[in-house]
Amino acid sequence: MNRLVNRRIRLFLATLALVFGGLLVRATWLQTVRADALSSLAQIQHRETVTIPAGRGTLFDRSGLELALGEQATTVYADPMQITNPRRAALAVERTLGVNADQILPALANRTRGFVYVARQADPAQAAALQRLKLPGFGFYPEERRDYPQRSVAAQVLGYVGTDGNGLSGLELQFDHQLAGRPGKETITKDPSGQVIDVQNQIPEVPGRDVYLTLDHSIQANAEEVLRETVRKWAAKSASAIVLDPRTGAILAMAVQPGFNANSFPSTPSDLQRNRTVTDTYEPGSTFKLVTVAGALSERIVSPRTRFRLPYSLHVADRVIHDAEKRGIVNYSVAQILAHSSNIGAITLAEMLGRTRLSSWITKFGFGRTTGIDFPGESPGIVLPPDKWSGSTIGNVPIGQGIAVTPVQMAAAYAAIANRGVWSRPHLVDHVAGGARPSLNHRRLVSPKIAKQLMTMLKDVVAEGTGQFAAVPGYQVAGKTGTAQKPDSHGGYATGRYVASFVGIVPASRPRFVILVAVDEPRGAIWGGTVAAPAFQQIARFDLQYLEVPPDAASGK
Amino acid sequence: MAAWAAAARAEETAAPLRPRTRTRPRTRPRVAKRELRVTGGVFWIGIVATLLAGVVATNVAVLRLNMKLDQLGRERTDLRAQNAQLSSQLSSAASAPRIQTLAAKQLGWVQATSDQTTYFTLHK
Numbered sequence: 001m002n003r004l005v006n007r008r009i010r011l012f013l014a015t016l017a018l019v020f021g022g023l024l025v026r027a028t029w030l031q032t033v034r035a036d037a038l039s040s041l042a043q044i045q046h047r048e049t050v051t052i053p054a055g056r057g058t059l060f061d062r063s064g065l066e067l068a069l070g071e072q073a074t075t076v077y078a079d080p081m082q083i084t085n086p087r088r089a090a091l092a093v094e095r096t097l098g099v100n101a102d103q104i105l106p107a108l109a110n111r112t113r114g115f116v117y118v119a120r121q122a123d124p125a126q127a128a129a130l131q132r133l134k135l136p137g138f139g140f141y142p143e144e145r146r147d148y149p150q151r152s153v154a155a156q157v158l159g160y161v162g163t164d165g166n167g168l169s170g171l172e173l174q175f176d177h178q179l180a181g182r183p184g185k186e187t188i189t190k191d192p193s194g195q196v197i198d199v200q201n202q203i204p205e206v207p208g209r210d211v212y213l214t215l216d217h218s219i220q221a222n223a224e225e226v227l228r229e230t231v232r233k234w235a236a237k238s239a240s241a242i243v244l245d246p247r248t249g250a251i252l253a254m255a256v257q258p259g260f261n262a263n264s265f266p267s268t269p270s271d272l273q274r275n276r277t278v279t280d281t282y283e284p285g286s287t288f289k290l291v292t293v294a295g296a297l298s299e300r301i302v303s304p305r306t307r308f309r310l311p312y313s314l315h316v317a318d319r320v321i322h323d324a325e326k327r328g329i330v331n332y333s334v335a336q337i338l339a340h341s342s343n344i345g346a347i348t349l350a351e352m353l354g355r356t357r358l359s360s361w362i363t364k365f366g367f368g369r370t371t372g373i374d375f376p377g378e379s380p381g382i383v384l385p386p387d388k389w390s391g392s393t394i395g396n397v398p399i400g401q402g403i404a405v406t407p408v409q410m411a412a413a414y415a416a417i418a419n420r421g422v423w424s425r426p427h428l429v430d431h432v433a434g435g436a437r438p439s440l441n442h443r444r445l446v447s448p449k450i451a452k453q454l455m456t457m458l459k460d461v462v463a464e465g466t467g468q469f470a471a472v473p474g475y476q477v478a479g480k481t482g483t484a485q486k487p488d489s490h491g492g493y494a495t496g497r498y499v500a501s502f503v504g505i506v507p508a509s510r511p512r513f514v515i516l517v518a519v520d521e522p523r524g525a526i527w528g529g530t531v532a533a534p535a536f537q538q539i540a541r542f543d544l545q546y547l548e549v550p551p552d553a554a555s556g557k
Numbered sequence: 558m559a560a561w562a563a564a565a566r567a568e569e570t571a572a573p574l575r576p577r578t579r580t581r582p583r584t585r586p587r588v589a590k591r592e593l594r595v596t597g598g599v600f601w602i603g604i605v606a607t608l609l610a611g612v613v614a615t616n617v618a619v620l621r622l623n624m625k626l627d628q629l630g631r632e633r634t635d636l637r638a639q640n641a642q643l644s645s646q647l648s649s650a651a652s653a654p655r656i657q658t659l660a661a662k663q664l665g666w667v668q669a670t671s672d673q674t675t676y677f678t679l680h681k
Contacts, residue, residue, distance in 0.1 A: 055637070058644075066648040072638030124638060142634065147641075149648035188627075196627035197620050218653035225654065473672040541671050550676040 054181030057208035061217045073145035074127035076118040082137030096130040121145040148262035155262035156275040181208035210433040214250035227257035234522035244514045246415035249424030281404035285484030286341040288400030295361035296349040316395025335457045339465035350398030359386040381405045411516040418511035421451035470533035474551035479504030481528035502532035507552040
């Protein structure tokens with residue numbers, strides 16, 4: 001009996017040993033041979049490395065108002081191989097996200113693909129509504145969407161950000177490195193229901209830095225409104241304006257019309273997206289006479305009172321150049337040459353200067369090279385070196401023909417005269433959060449005495465010359481009109497196509513603003529004094545009132 | 558085997574006769590020792606159980622904290638999103654042209670021009 005029991009026990013023990021042996025072999029197999037494959041399978045099921053997006057920095061105007069900021073959005077994607085009923089899924093997408101079902105259906109039904117975007121940067125509430133339906137094959141992840149709350153205000157200056165969060169144009173591109181930040185990473189462990197139960201390791205995200213601009217949204221919006229009205233009134237092709245603080249070179253407004261809503265940049269023609277004040281050039285016409293006169297005064301060839309006997313027309317090489325209005329021989333002082341915008345007078349001064357000295361003054365004023373403004377794609381303009389001048393060039397360049405400048409170059413040149421002869425680099429960014437203010441780049445162009453003489457002459461232009469429509473009641477205004485024929489593609493000038501411009505300084509006794517207005521191809525009138533000067537006056541009136549600049553005109557008029 | 562038995566017998570004969578000690582008095586310390594061992598065992602079981610319970614409780618607490626952390630992280634993201642949305646709305650609402658248009662349309666206000674504004678110079 002005992003022997004029988006012992007045998008059974010031994011049998012039982014042997015069976016147990018066999019079972020445990022089998023289990024041991026299986027465990028060894030799983031933990032050695034299959035270990036890597038199973039471990040990675042487990043990691044896929046339970047572990048996930050998630051990228052934590054870094055919030056893009058905000059663009060503020062000088063008053064602290066947000067011009068561009070990041071908003072949370074949800075990107076919805078799908079794995080068509082996991083979608084059981086594509087038709088039903090497409091209808092659910094249409095119902096929740098507003099995406100056309102017929103458009104999305106082919107993508108959802110295409111079982112050869114494992115990933116398709118359903119909606120990039122969708123509204124988080126709409127995406128959550130789709131997520132609640134718990135449809136198989138749909139995935140969601142947070143993404144940032146760029147929002148421009150002021151819509152069209154400074155749209156060309158701010159630029160835009162692509163769907164992947166990279167700056168593609170304007171200040172968004174120029175300061176992309178500072179604005180972008182650095183995304184973080186997080187390895188998480190999830191339970192079977194997808195709930196995070198542990199964070200294995202984490203590299204925190206570094207948010208982008210905020211950028212504070214010199215632009216003022218009120219001044220900018222007003223300038224855009226004035227330009228919109230000007231373009232409408234004169235049926236012009238476009239118009240540009242710059243409002244600049246001559247003391248520092250800070251740009252308060254940089255407006256281009258027609259404009260566009262920055263939030264809908266993908267559907268806007270690229271032509272409208274350009275910040276023409278920096279990227280486009282134009283022949284300045286008479287506003288350029290300032291350089292000729294400044295050169296002649298600085299070289300002590302003439303004084304403001306030096307008089308010239310000026311005929312109506314003049315032969316320069318193979319060309320005949322005349323003044324804008326038919327007249328007889330006049331006896332103008334240098335100041336009157338500028339006030340009446342005499343082409344013959346300016347060419348006479350240029351001939352006295354000579355091509356080399358005139359050319360060096362053009363370079364000194366910053367034409368033919370970029371100003372260094374903190375904006376991408378700045379054009380240096382087109383300035384011929386003196387050795388490439390033809391015989392008639394001396395008859396063109398002094399009056400602003402045969403030369404191409406950008407509006408920002410011209411505004412900076414006038415700002416130098418307003419700032420007692422010291423040129424300051426025009427800039428749009430005051431500072432980047434956490435960084436020092438960029439150093440202001442200054443250089444002297446003319447002596448304070450010459451600058452003062454030029455200011456007096458420019459005041460005469462508005463008081464009794466071609467720029468009388470620029471006068472602002474209560475304030476002394478200095479400025480210069482410009483009317484330039486546009487070049488055509490054959491090397492000549494197009495008939496009936498002009499750029500009317502005005503550059504003004506106000507208040508002339510203690511300059512606070514340099515305002516440039518350029519109107520491209522106005523109809524009905526072409527003169528800078530008629531088309532651009534009134535726009536200058538409207539912009540100046542608003543800005544003076546807005547920044548509470550006291551009047552400086554003695555008569556109060 | 559026979560050699561071992563012979564050796565054992567030889568040892569028995571060689572060893573002097575010792576008085577037989579009574580085993581009875583030994584029973585009490587043995588019982589006490591056994592009781593002590595049982596008590597010690599129970600104590601250690603208790604310690605190990607407490608430690609295990611502590612480990613489990615700590616793990617559960619860590620798990621709960623992790624879940625709460627995740628939830629708080631989501632709340633933080635949501636709040637940031639709401640904050641950004643509110644900032645955007647505030648920025649749109651504070652837009653000067655919008656206020657100007659509303660003031661002109663709804664209240665009939667007109668912006669004062671620079672020549673309609675009087676400035677005083679305050680002397681010391």
